[in-house]
């Protein structure tokens with residue numbers, strides 16, 4: 001029975017849930033996991049504490065409504081044969097682990113939706 005509950009809980013956590021903005025006792029707002037209410041960072045696709053999958057669309061929309069938006073640009077050199085989504089050659093990628101295998105991770109979490117513009 002307990003095991004079944006645990007499995008069910010894990011299954012539910014695979015469905016991405018909207019991150020919530022909570023307020024600390026000090027009055028500062030922070031991004032929180034909707035399941036365990038602990039702090040999460042914008043780069044987290046999963047809650048580091050309880051593994052809840054996270055969705056940021058709502059938060060991003062709210063922040064833009066609240067604060068407006070600016071565009072940040074980062075310029076860096078890439079090899080001449082570099083193409084978008086080539087994480088292996090991307091200077092900002094790093095090596096992470098996925099199912100015991102090494103994979104090139106994107107620090108922007110945009111591995112399948114590479115935002116780089118090659119000029």
Ligand SMILES: [Zn+2]
Pocket residue numbers: 033034035036037038047048049050051052
């Ligand atoms: Zn959590």
